[in-house]
Amino acid sequence: MGAGIAAHLANVGLRVLLMDMVPKALTDEEQAQGLTFEDRAVRNRLAEAGKARLLQESPSPLYTPQALDLIETGNFEDDLHRLSEVDWIIEAIVEDLGAKRALLERVEPYWREGTVVSTNTSGISIARMVEGRSPAFRRHFLGTHFFNPPRYLPLLELIPHPETDPKIVEDMRRFAEVKLGKGVVVAKDTPNFIANRIGTYGLLVTYRTMEAMGLSVEAVDAITGEAMGRPKSATFRTLDVVGLDTFLHVANNVVANVSDPDEKAAFRAPDVFRTMVERGLVGQKRGAGFYKQVRENGEKKILALDLKTLEYRPRQAFSAPSLVAGQGKDLKTRLERLLFADDVAGRFAWEVTKKTLLYAAAKVGEIADSPADIDRAMKLGFGWSLGPFELWDLLGVRRVAERMKKEGETLPDWVEALLREPEPAFYRQEGTEVVVFGRGGYAPIVLPPEALSLKRLKAAGRTIGGNRSASLVDLGDGVLALEFHSKGNALGTDIVAVANEAFRLLDDHFDGLVVGNEGKNFSAGANLMLMLMEAEDENWDEIDRLVREFQAFTLRIKYARRPVVAAPFGMTLGGGYEVAAAADRIVAAAETYMGLVETAVGLIPAGGGTKEFLLRMVERVPEGVKLDLQPLVNHAFETIAMAKVSTSGEDARRLGYLRPTDAVVPNREHLLAEAKRAVLELVRTGYTPPAPRKIPVVGEPGYATMRLGIYQLQNRRAITDHDAVIADKLAFVLAGGRVPKGTLVDEQYLLDLEREAFLSLIGMPKTQARMAHMLKTGKPLRN
Structure with a gap:
C-alpha cells in the first residue's frame, strides 16, 4: 500500500522518499554477491522491492513508467533524519496500533513544525495513535485513508482527531482534490470511518441473508452486481480481490471498538469465513477464495466454492424474472423491477438494501456529518452507482419508509422528521444549488471552485437545446457545452445535429464551446451497429453519406469561429478521439484511455x-x-x-494523441471547469480560428x-x-x-x-x- 501511494504521488509530479524496514536476513543472492548488512542495497531491499513491483502490477499503478524516477528509496534506520526535508510524512505500515505508535515516536525527533504527518489506516483510532506525542505534532496529525489501489479508487477519507488544526484539514482537502485528483470526504474518528463501516456492514448482511435464503455464491453475485447498481465484481468476487483476511481484520476492528452489543453481533464474521482464512482461501493473492481458476484440458475454468462443504465445483448459472426484466434498462427501472419483485432475487435484494439503508441512516452524525458524505464515500470507495440516500430518493423516500415500517422496522428520528415534509427527499435542487437533509434539516452542498456540474446546471434550467442523444448547456460566462448522453455515448447523427445547432449559437450568442459530459466514458466511438447494418444491406451510398457527415462535423469543430475545447475522460476511442482531436485544445482527465482502435x-x-x-x-x-x-x-x-490505447492521460501525450499545449487534469470532477477556463483563456488572448x-x-x-x-x-x-x-x-x-x-x-x-x-x-x-x-x-x- 505504501508503494502504491508513492506511485500515485509520483504520478502527479511529486518527489517521494519511500522507506521500509531493514531486512532481518540476507538472501542467498546477496550472500553470493558478498553483500553484508552494511550495504545500502541490502538495507533498502524491501523499499526497492516495493518500487520494482510497481512496474509489474496490472493494472499499472503508474501513469507512465517515467514516474518511477521520482521515487527514491531508503530505510527506517538510516534515513529517518531526512524527514526534516519533506512537506508531508505518510505512515503506511501494518495495521497495528502499537506498531504505528512506536514508529511515530521515532519520527517525531526528526519532524519539523509545519510538516503534515498522516497515517494510512483503514480504521484505527487517529487520536489514540498520537497519544504521548507533543501538542504541536498532534496538531499536524490526521488520518489519510487512501483506498486501494490508490491510483484507480478516487476516495480519500481525511480523518482529523479533536486536536488536529482545522486549517491543516482544509489545506489537505484542497491539495488532495486539486493536486492528487482525489474525491475527499472528511470522516469522524470512529472505527473504520465511513466507507468501510457501511461497506463491511452491508457485506455481512448480504452473507446472513444469503445463508437464510439458501443461495449460492454465484446467485448472490448475480443479484448484487450491476442489477443493484454495484460494480460487476458484486460481493464475493470483490472479496476475493480485497482478501478475506483483510476483510476480517476490518470487521474485527468494529467488534473490538464499539459498545453496542447489537452492532458487535452485526460485525462478527461468520465461522465459515474464519475457516476459509485458516485454510488459506483468502482470494486472488493465494489463488483461491470464493472462486478459483483452474485449467482443464488446456482451458481456463472458474470454479465456485460451496460454502456448506468448502469444496469447489463448476459455477452454476442463476437467473430470476426480476433480473431478466431489468436487463438493458436504465438504473431506476432495473432497481425498481428488482427491489419490488416478489421472487427470490427481489426478496433477497430488498432485505439487503433495507438493512443497509437503515444502518447508514442510523450512523449519520456518528461517522459523518452529512448523508452526502456517506453517499460520496460509497460511490468513490466502493464503486456504487448511488449512495444509500441517493438510492432511497430514487425509489421514493415515503414509499420505502412505509414498506420498512410495515415490516416492523424503526426509522431514526431525523428520517421521521424528513417524512413530515410535503414531498420528502434527502436531496433537493434550489436554483443551481443542491441541498441535503440531515440531522439539522436541509443544508447546501457547496461545490469547490474547481468543479462544475452539468447535472446541476440542467436541473436549474440551463439547457438550451438538444435531443435524446445530446444537449446544449449554458455554462455561464459566454461558454456553451455540448454534452453527449446517447447509449454508451456512441456518436451518431443525433449528436451531429445538436452539434450543428451549437455552431449556429457560437456565431451569435456564445464566445466558446466545451465538448464534454458526465457519463461513464467520454465516447467509445461511432455507432458500430448502425454501420454494420448498413454494410450488410449494402447501403454504400448511405455509409458514404454518414462518413462525409462525420468528417464535416470534425472540420466544423476545428475551424469554428469561436474556440472549442474538448474534455475527454475514460474511454475516448475511435470517433470519440476524432472529436477531441479536432478541438483547439484538449483538457483530458488523468484517467483517459485514448486511441484510434478502428483496425480492431x-x-x-x-x-x-x-x-x-x-x-x-x-x-x-x-x-x-x-x-x-x-x-x-x-x-x-x-x-x-x-x-x-493510452493507459492514462500522460501516456496519451507519450503516444502522440495529445499535443504539448493540451492539459491533463488529475481530478475528473474538475474537468469541465478546467475546460471552460481554457476556453475563456483562448478568448482573453484574442482567439482566431486556425x-x-x-x-x-x-x-x-x-x-x-x-x-x-x-x-x-x-x-x-x-x-x-x-x-x-x-x-x-x-x-x-x-x-x-x-x-x-x-x-x-x-x-x-x-x-x-x-x-x-x-x-x-x-x-x-x-x-x-x-x-x-x-x-x-x-x-x-x-x-
Missing part, C-alpha cells in the same frame, strides 16, 4: 483521425528544419495499425517502406492476411497516396483517402465478421 474491427479511422494523428507527427518537426518525416509517419502507422494548412507527406517511397514492414510481419505470420489488407489501406492514407515524397496536400485530400479506404474495407466480409464479433463479445476477432 477491420477498418481505419475515417472521421479525420488518421489525418489528425499524421498532423501531430508533422508538427513535431520545427518550422524551417529539414527532417526525415518517415520515422514519425512510421510511429503513426504503428500506433493506429496496432490500435494502441488557417487551413498544407501537409507534407512521404508519398510513394514512404508507402513502400510501410508495405515492406507489413510484408515482413505477414511473412513471419505475426499478422493475418486480412490484418495486412487493413494495414496496407492505412499505410496508403498516411503516405498521402501515390504522390512524390514531400508533396504538400490539403486536409480534404487526406479525408477523401480516409473515406475511400473505409468504404473499401467495410464492404469486405472479413471486416463485417470482425464488426459482428466485437458487437457480440466485446473482443476483437483475428480472422
